[in-house]
Amino acid sequence: MQVGILSERAPGEHRVAATPQTAATFIEWGWQVDVESGAGDAAGFPDRLFTEAGANIVDGKTARGADIVLCVNAPEALTDLKSGSILVGFLDPFVDADLITKLKDLGVTALAVEAIPRTTLAQSMDALSSQANIGGYAAALLAANSSPKLLPMMVTAAGTIPPSRALILGVGVAGLQAIATARRLGAVVYAYDIRPETAEQVESLGAKFVAAPTQEMDEGGYAKEVGEDTQAQQHAALTPHVADADIVITTAQIPGRPAPLLVTDDMVAAMKPGSVIVDMAAGSGGNVAPSKPDEMVNVNGVHIYGPTNLPAEIPHDSSRMYARNLVALLERVKAEEGVNIDLDDEIIGGTTITHAGEVNHPRSRAMLGLPDVTAAPAAEQPAPVESSEEPEEAEGDTE
Helix, strand or coil, X not given: CEEEECCCCCCCCCXXXXXXXXXXXXXXXXXXXXXECCCCHHHCCCHHHHHXXXXXXXXXXXXXXXXXXXXXXXXXXXXXXXXXXXXEEECCCCCCHHHHHHHHHHCCEEEEHHHCCCCCCCHHHCXXXXXXXXXXXXXXHHHHHHCCCCCCCEEECCEEECCXXXXXXXXXXXXXXXXXXXXXXXXXXXXXXXXXXXXXXXXXXXXXECCCCCCCECCCCCECCCCHHHHHHHHXXXXXXXXXXXXXEECCCECCECCCCCECHHHHHXXXXXXXXXXXXXXXXXXXXXXXXXXXXXXXXXXXXXXXXXXXXXXXXXXXXHHXXXXXXXXXXXXXXXXXXXXXXXXXXXXXEEECCEECCHHHHHHCCCXXXXXXXXXXXXXXXXXXXXXXXXXXXXX
C-alpha cells in the first residue's frame, strides 16, 4: 500500500496529517509512505525527519495519487485522486454536498474523521475530541492574552488585585479544557451546559456550575434544539453571569447543524468595557450574536474573537495527536493484503461517507436528497392490509 501525506493549502492551516513517528509506523506495516515536500514544515516536522523515518519526499500530484491519502482538510485537486483510493481527513461530510458528490463520482472511499462514532471503543481515533482539547486550551490563552486584566489574584505592596472571572459556555471536550486552563491561570471560573450531567465535571475541575435550564440529549449524545421558551429562560439565567464576566469562552457546536445562540446582542451590551469573548463556534453560525468568523469585533469596548481553527495555532502537538488518531483508524482497516473497508464494522461503517461509487452515510445521503438505504425498495414493501376497522391512534408525542 502506498500512503500519501498532503501539504495543507487552506489559509492559516499549519497542521499535517502524519508525523515522522506515524510514518515510521506505516513503514513497519510494510506500506510505502510518500510525503508531499514541505508538508510538515509549519508544524515543525521538516522533510529530513520524514526521510530519516524511511519516507519518500514527493510532489503533490504523486502524494494525491496514492492508495491511501491522508489530509487535514480535503485537497483542492480532487481529480488527482484515483478511483478506488481512500481519502481520510476532515471532509465536512454533512455540509459540503459538492465535495461528497465529487468523491462519489470519482469512486473514492472517503473516511471522514468528523463521523467517527463518539464511543469508548473509538476514543483513540476521535479526532474531533483531540483537536477540541487543543482548541479549548488555545481559546483560554487567547482570552488571557487579550484581556487587559490579570487572571490570578495578586497580593502586592501596591494592593490586592482580585482574580478575573471567566465564564465557559458549553462543557464538551473544548469547554472542559478551557475551564482547566483558565483555572490553572488563576481565574475564578463559572461554566454552563444544557446537559445536566456536566455539572459534576465542571465542579470536579474547581469551577462553579451556573443554574440555568437543562435538558436530556438526543440519541447521538447532542443537545436537542431548544424551544423559544427554553431559550428565553436560558438567556435570562445567563445574562447576569455574562455581565459579570471578564472573559467568556463559548464552545457549543453540533456537527452538521448551526451553533446555538447563547449570548445575544443585549447581553454583550451589558458587559464591561475591556471584557473579552472567544466564540469557538463562529464558523458554524456562532454562539455569540455579534461574532464573525476569523475576525475581532469591538462592541463598546468588548472584544469578540471568532477563531475557526485554533488547533492550527498550536500545530506541532495538534498534528501529533491528529496523526495518532489516523494511525488508530487505519489500524482498524489494515488487512494482510492492503485494507478492508468493512461497512458492517461499527466504527468503519459509521466513518465511511462514500465507497464504491455510492454515498453510504445516512446523514450525507439525507443532505443530498438520496433515499434511506435502509428502507426496502417499493417493490419489496408488503401490500397494505385492508381493514374495515378505524385505525388506532399512535401513542406518544408525534412531533
